[in-house]
Amino acid sequence: GENVEQHPSTLSVQEGDSAVIKCTYSDSASNYFPWYKQELGKGPQLIIDIRSNVGEKKDQRIAVTLNKTAKHFSLHITETQPEDSAVYFCAARTGTSYGKLTFGQGTILTVHP
Amino acid sequence: NAGVTQTPKFQVLKTGQSMTLQCAQDMNHEYMSWYRQDPGMGLRLIHYSVGAGITDQGEVPNGYNVSRSTTEDFPLRLLSAAPSQTSVYFCASCGGAPYNEQFFGPGTRLTVL
Numbered sequence: 123g124e125n126v127e128q129h130p131s132t133l134s135v136q137e138g139d140s141a142v143i144k145c146t147y148s149d150s151a152s153n154y155f156p157w158y159k160q161e162l163g164k165g166p167q168l169i170i171d172i173r174s175n176v177g178e179k180k181d182q183r184i185a186v187t188l189n190k191t192a193k194h195f196s197l198h199i200t201e202t203q204p205e206d207s208a209v210y211f212c213a214a215r216t217g218t219s220y221g222k223l224t225f226g227q228g229t230i231l232t233v234h235p
Numbered sequence: 236n237a238g239v240t241q242t243p244k245f246q247v248l249k250t251g252q253s254m255t256l257q258c259a260q261d262m263n264h265e266y267m268s269w270y271r272q273d274p275g276m277g278l279r280l281i282h283y284s285v286g287a288g289i290t291d292q293g294e295v296p297n298g299y300n301v302s303r304s305t306t307e308d309f310p311l312r313l314l315s316a317a318p319s320q321t322s323v324y325f326c327a328s329c330g331g332a333p334y335n336e337q338f339f340g341p342g343t344r345l346t347v348l
Binding site: 123126128131154156158163164165166167168171173211215218220221222223224225226227228 | 239265266267268270275276277278279280283284285293294325327329330331332335336337338339340341342
């Protein structure tokens with residue numbers, strides 16, 4: 123089955139700096155890669171996603187890049203703000219298995235004012 | 236729309252007790268899933284369903300049962316609780332193509348003594 127590795131496990135930045143979180147996946151058939159943000163005591167919430175036929179996607183301060191050859195994808199957050207502090211998860215899905223996501227281990231992002 | 240709802244929010248069980256975690260969605264989504272979240276391990280898929288009457292196992296199904304009699308509801312049953320099942324449980328739903336997003340509920344924090 124699919125295996126997703128996520129790094130780093132913790133990331134501390136100053137407000138206004140950029141943050142980058144990286145994930146690798148094992149199944150070349152995976153074709154959908156979402157990123158979720160989880161705030162304390164809440165369920166994960168989708169912040170951005172990318173399909174395998176796209177190399178990069180951007181939404182305001184958040185961007186995701188995908189390298190299918192190397193089987194890795196990354197989340198980039200620019201101009202970080204204290205409210206960006208949360209746990210971030212990457213995930214991968216294979217084919218049309220809409221109910222099945224394989225998650226990375228999570229990254230605790232702390233943005234210091 | 237209420238989205239994905241879960242009850243209860245917190246539960247304490249003794250080893251050997253049984254219980255049912257409730258999950259409901261009002262978005263008419265075909266796909267529903269149960270995940271457990273443990274520290275440092277991300278979210279792991281327990282069971283999932285691709286429609287009413289159809290369920291399948293995920294990565295960590297042992298000790299759990301599910302059924303899907305309606306589109307809206309997807310309960311998770313613990314037959315004989317064990318301390319290893321202490322975790323936070325999340326239910327999720329997805330509408331399938333062309334919408335990829337999985338929507339998560341707020342979670343149930345379960346402690347087994």
